[in-house]
Amino acid sequence: MDEFGSIRHWTNGRQSGELLHGQGVVLGIGDDAAVVEAPPGISGALQWVLAVDTMVESVHFNEATMAEADVGWKALAANVSDIAAMGGEPRHALVSVSAPGAWGPARIRRLYDGLYACADHYGVAIIGGDTTSSPAQLVVAVTVVGTVEAGKAIRRSGAQPGDAVFVTGPVGMAAAGLHYLLAAAALGGGQFVPPADAAAAGTAALVQAHRRPAPSVRAARMLAARGTVTSLNDISDGLSSEAWEIADASGVRLLLRESQLPVSGSMAVYARSKGINPLEWMLGGGEDYVLLGTMAASDAKAAKAALMEAGLPMYLIGEVEAGPAGVDMIAEDRHSGHRAEQEKRIPIQKKGYNHFTD
Ligand SMILES: Nc1ncnc2c1ncn2[C@@H]1O[C@H](COP(=O)(O)OP(=O)(O)O)[C@@H](O)[C@H]1O
Ligand SMILES: Cc1ncc(C[n+]2csc(CCOP(=O)(O)OP(=O)(O)O)c2C)c(N)n1
Ligand SMILES: [Mg+2]
Ligand SMILES: [Mg+2]
Ligand SMILES: [Mg+2]
Known part of the structure; x- marks a missing residue:
């Protein structure tokens, strides 16, 4: 059973709706974060948004890939990203x-x-936690508490045919950074040894993307305030995996246009220097911690302009079509330089990071 099947097997339908409702649960297991009614004394206008994510040594990082401070940054950033995704x-x-x-x-x-x-x-207050010994490896688990305007949390399940598909930053850089760090460690016998060649120059941004992801909170808040965003998911496991989650939850088909995907130049140069198709990392690399979402097509250009005005990137990368649930990509026509007469549509597999494989 894979990771997502396991979670379903452990949890599906095991608590009564009555109990969940009685405890004010608006949205439980199955999205980026849970949403719970705030007690009336706090503010009737807000709901709690709650999530936890864990980092395990050797699974999420090792001595060669991250310094201690990077582990701390990323453990919180991964959680902040799940709140942004709501x-x-x-x-x-x-x-x-x-x-x-x-x-x-x-x-x-x-x-x-x-x-x-x-x-x-x-702007997050660290308000507590827990400490234990561990027999072998470091585990850090962060629980994050956020708020959202009541009834306004953006779920994975609201995508509608005709919507535009967007991302809030480039994808594939963190995976390229990881590849570079692991390759450098292999050269250095387990320790990170920065290669002294010119190719190393463009890799600083890739390493930064891997170690210090910058979740799109401001973009999410600005987009949410427009009221036209229909679904949102943060990219932890990979663009294809997260696109499938929206497609499955919404019962729609996401059509991505390869030519519109935001490619980082340094990522593409590094990938090709290793004989890797950059698309592999863009679709399946993960740990980007940018947002993938859908919104009313009529507001997409204005939203992009508003974000650009605030210095925040937003890329329109495709459209939503009526089901069956799935993800397709229109392949780039590299040869003619302009749109091929017959667009080449490729089905995209749900290929991303999975903690348990079948
Ligand atoms: N062990 C678990 N017990 C209960 N719920 C879980 C467990 N693991 C994950 N979940 C829930 O399953 C959903 C998917 O989890 P995950 O794929 O880790 O989300 P994300 O990629 O957004 O962090 C979330 O709603 C999460 O809270
Ligand atoms: C040493 C090392 N090997 C492999 C990876 C790649 N990796 C580990 S976890 C992961 C996916 C994201 O983590 P996850 O725990 O699935 O986060 P969530 O989906 O719950 O947000 C990836 C791509 C890494 N970061 N470091
Ligand atoms: Mg998430
Ligand atoms: Mg998680
Ligand atoms: Mg994951």
Whole structure:
């Protein structure tokens, strides 16, 4: 059973709707974050948005790929990204750390340097957590608490035929950064040894994308306020996997245009230098922590202009069509330089990071 099948197997339909309703649950398991009614004393105009994400040494990072502070930054950023993916505002965080002997106080303190840097950047208050020992590897789990205007959380399930498909940043850079860091570590016998050649120049941005993702909170808040966004998902497992999640949840087909996908020049140059098709990382690499969404086509250009005005990127990358649920891509016509007379439509598999494989 794969990761998503396992979650369904453990949880599907195991609590009564009555209990969930009684506890104010608006949206439970199955989206980027849960949504819960705020007690009337807090503010009837808001709902809580709650999510947890975990980072495990050797699975999400190792000594060669991330410094301690990077682990702290990314552990919180991954959570902040899930709140953004609901259109919410991140506010509080609880941090659970399970540390083996190799992670002494000085290293954990540096992890917290990164956590606090990310927390300060996004205006999140770290309000508690938990600490245990661990037999071998570091585990850090962050729970984030945010808010959203009542009834306005943006789910994965609202995409409508005719909507425009967008992303809020380039994809594939984090995967390229990971490839570069692992390759450099292989050269250095486990330690990161920066190659001294010219090709290394363009890789700084890739390494930064892998180590210090910058979730699209401002973009999400601006987009959510327009009231025209119909679905939203953050890209942790890969563009194709997240597009499938929207397609499945909404019962629609997402049509992506290869020529419109935001390619980072340094990512494409690095990929080709390794004989890898950049599209592989763009569709299946993951850890981009930008947003993929759909919105009313009539507002898409104005939304893009408004974000651009605020210095925030937004790329219109395709359209939503009526089902059956799935994802297609119109392949770029590299030879003629302009649109081929017969567009080449390729079905895109749900290929991304999966913690358990079948
Ligand atoms: N062990 C678990 N128990 C209960 N719910 C879970 C568990 N693992 C994941 N979920 C829920 O399943 C959904 C999908 O999780 P995940 O794929 O990790 O989301 P994301 O990629 O947005 O972080 C989310 O709603 C999450 O809260
Ligand atoms: C050492 C190392 N190997 C592999 C990866 C790649 N990787 C690990 S987890 C992951 C996907 C994102 O993490 P996940 O726990 O699935 O986050 P979520 O979907 O819950 O937000 C990827 C691409 C990595 N970051 N570091
Ligand atoms: Mg998510
Ligand atoms: Mg998760
Ligand atoms: Mg995942």
